[in-house]
Amino acid sequence: MHYLDTKANTFDAIVVGSGISGGWAAKELTKHGLRTLVLERGRDVKHVTDYPTTNMNPWEFEHRGQLPREIREQNPIVSKCYAFYEGSSHFFVKDAEHPYVQEKPFDWIRGYQVGGKSLLWARQTQRWSDFDFDGPARDGFAVDWPIRYADLAPWYSYVEKFAGISGNKDGLPNLPDGEFQPPHQMNCVEDFFQKQIAAKYKDRHVIQGRCAHLTDPKPIHFQQGRAQCQHRTICERGCPFGGYFSSNASTIPWAAKTGKMTLRPDSVVHSIIYDEKKGKAKGVRVIDAHTKQMTEYYARIIFVNAAALNTNLILLNSTSSRFQNGLGNDNGLLGKYIAFHNYRATVSGEYDGFLDKTTDGRRPNSPYIPRFRNVYKQETDFLRGYAAGFSAGRSSYNKQDGIGTELKDNLFRTEYGGWHVGSHMMGETIPKLTNFVALDANLKDPFGIPQLRVSVDYDDNDEKMTKDYMEQLTEMFTAAGFKNVRSYDNSKKAPGLDIHEMGGVRMGKDPKTSLLNKWNQFHNCKNVFVTDGASMTSTSTQNPSLTYMALTARAVDYAVKEMKKQNL
Numbered sequence: 381m382h383y384l385d386t387k388a389n390t391f392d393a394i395v396v397g398s399g400i401s402g403g404w405a406a407k408e409l410t411k412h413g414l415r416t417l418v419l420e421r422g423r424d425v426k427h428v429t430d431y432p433t434t435n436m437n438p439w440e441f442e443h444r445g446q447l448p449r450e451i452r453e454q455n456p457i458v459s460k461c462y463a464f465y466e467g468s469s470h471f472f473v474k475d476a477e478h479p480y481v482q483e484k485p486f487d488w489i490r491g492y493q494v495g496g497k498s499l500l501w502a503r504q505t506q507r508w509s510d511f512d513f514d515g516p517a518r519d520g521f522a523v524d525w526p527i528r529y530a531d532l533a534p535w536y537s538y539v540e541k542f543a544g545i546s547g548n549k550d551g552l553p554n555l556p557d558g559e560f561q562p563p564h565q566m567n568c569v570e571d572f573f574q575k576q577i578a579a580k581y582k583d584r585h586v587i588q589g590r591c592a593h594l595t596d597p598k599p600i601h602f603q604q605g606r607a608q609c610q611h612r613t614i615c616e617r618g619c620p621f622g623g624y625f626s627s628n629a630s631t632i633p634w635a636a637k638t639g640k641m642t643l644r645p646d647s648v649v650h651s652i653i654y655d656e657k658k659g660k661a662k663g664v665r666v667i668d669a670h671t672k673q674m675t676e677y678y679a680r681i682i683f684v685n686a687a688a689l690n691t692n693l694i695l696l697n698s699t700s701s702r703f704q705n706g707l708g709n710d711n712g713l714l715g716k717y718i719a720f721h722n723y724r725a726t727v728s729g730e731y732d733g734f735l736d737k738t739t740d741g742r743r744p745n746s747p748y749i750p751r752f753r754n755v756y757k758q759e760t761d762f763l764r765g766y767a768a769g770f771s772a773g774r775s776s777y778n779k780q781d782g783i784g785t786e787l788k789d790n791l792f793r794t795e796y797g798g799w800h801v802g803s804h805m806m807g808e809t810i811p812k813l814t815n816f817v818a819l820d821a822n823l824k825d826p827f828g829i830p831q832l833r834v835s836v837d838y839d840d841n842d843e844k845m846t847k848d849y850m851e852q853l854t855e856m857f858t859a860a861g862f863k864n865v866r867s868y869d870n871s872k873k874a875p876g877l878d879i880h881e882m883g884g885v886r887m888g889k890d891p892k893t894s895l896l897n898k899w900n901q902f903h904n905c906k907n908v909f910v911t912d913g914a915s916m917t918s919t920s921t922q923n924p925s926l927t928y929m930a931l932t933a934r935a936v937d938y939a940v941k942e943m944k945k946q947n948l
Contacts, residue, residue, distance in 0.1 A: 386678065391417040391642070392943075394664055394679040396649050396694065399496025401912040401928040402685035403627030403635075404539065408936035409683075410640040414943075417642045417677055418635075419666060421686075422492030424645040425471075425499070427605075427628040431618030433467040441466050460877055461489050463500055468616040471499050481820050483835035487876035488689060494645055495628035496687060497879070500616050503592045503624050503744070504923040505545050506767075507536050507556045511755055512920035515808075519754075519763050522717065522811045523888045525917050526898035529556065535930035543625040543929065544601055546745070547590030555587075555750040555922075561595045563588040564745045568734045569772035569799050574747070576860040583755070584856070586770060589748040592625035592926075604630050613742045624744070646670060648827050652682060652698040652707050652908060660907045661707070667827045681907045681939050681948055685932070688718075688913035689817055692884040693832045695910075696819050708895050708902040717886055718815045718836050719919045721878040722766070722807035725846045725869045727853040729862035731772070731799040738774050738796055746771040749803070751921040753848065762844035766807035767921040768853060774799050801862055805849040808921045809875075810841055811883050836875050880924055882916035900935040907948045911935050 392414035395405045402418065409416040424430070438444060445466045452459045455475045464472050473490035480488060491497040510529040516522040533556070540559040547560040566574065566588055574586040593609040594601055601607075606622030606629055615624055622629035635641040646669035653676060655662040663678035684691050692715050698707035706714045746769060753765035775797040779790040809815075815837065819830035850867035857865045875881075888894020891903035900911045911932040913924060942948045 389676065390678045391415045392679060393417070393681045393683065394419065394677060395683045395685060396664065397496060397685035397687060397690075397912065398494045398627055398632060398643070399491075399685065399687060399912075400498045400501070400627060400925050401932045402496070402683070403498065403631035404929050404932040405683040405685055405911065405936060406635040406641055407631040408933050409940075410635040410638040412936070412940045413640060414940070415640050415642070416635070417644060417679065418632075419647040419649055419664065419677075420494050420496075420643070420645045421648040421669065422494065422496075422645060424643070425493040425495050425618075425628055427622065427633060428620045431620060432470070434614070434617045434620050436467065457487050458489060460487055461879075463616040467614065468500065471616070471618070478825055479823070480831050481823060481833040483833055484837045485874035486834040486836050487874050488834065488881075489876065489879045490687070490690075494632065494643065495626055498626040499618050499628060501879075501925060502923070503615065504748075505540075505543075505590050505592050505926040506748070506750075506922040507558055508532070508920050508922055508927055509554050509556050511554050512918070512922070515764060515920070516918050519758070521763060522918050523886070523890070523893045526887050526889045526894075531898070532927070532930050532934065535934040536926065539926070539929040539933055541598075542600060543592050543630065544594040544597065544606070545590055545926075546593050546595045548588050550585065550587045552585060552587070552750060554755050558590065560590070564591075564593075564595070564743050566747055567739050567772055568737050569731055569801065570747050570770065572731075572734070573770065573772070573801070573860050577856060580859050581856075584749065584752045586747050586749055589745045589769075591745040593744055594623055604634060606630065609744060611742045611744060613744050615744060648829070649686065649694050650674065650697065650827070650829060651694060652684070653678075654698065654700040654702055654707065654905070656700065656702055659702075661905055667829075669827075672827065680943060681909065683932075683936070684908065684910045684914075685912045688881045688884065689832060689834070691910055691912055691914040692817050693819070693829075695885060696817075697829060703905075707908065708905045710904055711892055711895075713886075713893070714895060715817045715884045716813055716815075717811035718817055718881060718883045719809045719811040719916070720836065720875045720882065721880040721919060721921075722809055722838065722842050722846065723804060723878045724807075724871065724873050725805045725849050725867065726802060727850060727857060727865065727867045728800065728802045729857045729865040731801060731862050733861075734799060738776075753852075760844070760848060762841045762848065763810060764808040764845075765921055766805045766845055766849050768803050768805050768849065770801070770803045772799055772801045801857065803853050803857075805846070805853075806878070806921055806923075807842065807845045807849065808919050810839070811886070811918060812839065817884060836881075838875065880913070880919065882913040882919050882924060885910045885914040886917045887915050888917060899938045900931055901939070909935050909939060
């Protein structure tokens with residue numbers, strides 16, 4: 381243990397993690413004048429400066445964007461991720477860097493650096509509705525959420541204005557509108573599909589996706605140093621324009637400008653320190669990623685935002701005489717009820733029309749089909765429902781026959797194939813006691829911290845939902861006049877590649893059945909808050925990051941008020 385001057389190691393607040401929710405915690409805490417220590421287990425990544433591939437052309441990559449077979453064979457898990465390639469691999473955790481135990485197959489995708497996975501996310505941002513927050517109470521699974529849409533609505537607006545979200549005002553009760561910048565546009569086949577579905581179904585809608593891209597930056601975004609999205613569609617390399625929201629481009633530098641933030645990268649959090657006499661947490665134990673030396677840091681309040689599974693790991697490892705099975709874990713539910721999004725199935729097809737048109741340029745976003753199953757009532761043999769992505773495009777090619785002038789003309793003349801259409805599902809999985817994470821009793825990671833055991837799997841509800849998605853989207857494609865419609869269930873696709881793992885430290889009303897209260901505050905350790913995916917009681921069908929942001933801003937507001945009242 382390395383002890384420094386206690387005063388030098390004492391802050392008003394500590395934030396564990398610098399990703400989407402950790403960045404927001406840092407921004408909000410420093411805004412209120414709190415001296416805040418932000419701990420990040422990975423290396424420092426500064427906006428623009430540390431995006432080494434962001435302006436590289438395809439021919440400048442040694443392997444033209446592909447990863448060598450040796451790297452893929454060394455990284456069978458992370459290599460499955462769609463965004464892992466030569467231009468982005470430096471932002472991903474490699475398989476050997478942080479081992480874990482798969483009791484059941486689970487592909488854990490991680491980004492350990494300042495900004496975390498906010499550099500890599502797909503940037504889709506939909507609000508939840510009361511249909512989502514009411515779900516557990518209506519259907520009898522998990523536990524009742526301690527909040528409803530009205531509790532979060534003003535905080536959704538708050539974070540949307542700062543982050544910058546593009547989208548349409550669609551007026552859908554099951555997908556509330558937000559504070560939107562102009563949307564990206566559908567192409568002609570997507571627009572056609574939208575109109576066909578609107579004419580044939582009263583309860584189904586095709587809308588333009590809502591995403592964290594600046595299409596019309598406001599003064600608040602220019603103050604952040606950000607600019608309009610350039611539609612380069614290489615976002616996972618890091619955006620030097622700040623065209624999409626990331627901690628690196630937005631919340632971290634904003635917090636730094638206050639002079640109240642201390643950012644400490646290469647700091648692997650070992651555990652939360654519990655003060656037995658005061659009955660609350662007093663700080664964190666941190667292992668230096670290079671020297672392996674342990675240091676303690678202290679603060680009045682602690683926000684744990686290490687991303688869902690790592691937050692569970694840290695809390696499970698935070699043992700004391702009071703909490704022998706992990707911080708706040710009186711009910712034994714810490715690490716239990718892990719859930720995710722089911723991305724297994726796809727539906728594809730072709731369309732014969734609009735052969736006189738094609739797409740123009742690139743677009744970092746595509747249409748979205750909000751959940752339409754079991755919204756107002758239980759109507760299927762499975763619980764909850766699914767959302768779906770949708771997109772259309774044309775393949776292009778250049779003929780390579782002929783010689784001389786004929787060959788040259790062919791190479792410069794782009795030919796187009798027919799239109800192809802596709803959809804993927806995003807199904808809500810039900811949190812179950814049998815889906816959990818726990819600490820391994822024997823295996824340690826390179827820092828001497830217990831490895832995480834992951835036991836997460838699909839169930840019968842997921843099988844029924846997957847089948848229904850394929851049936852319903854096939855019907856919708858056929859109704860729209862698409863041909864050669866094919867559905868595919870990739871049943872071998874393990875949970876995890878959705879990168880939407882949630883739960884384990886869930887919110888709830890009753891300390892007997894939940895870990896956190898309606899303010900994301902531990903029921904029995906009041907000065908520790910969890911506002912990342914670990915706090916989620918259920919998953920809904922929406923992409924979760926916008927909800928993490930709103931929960932974080934709301935929790936910080938509450939924590940600061942409680943500190944002023946001397947309650948924390």
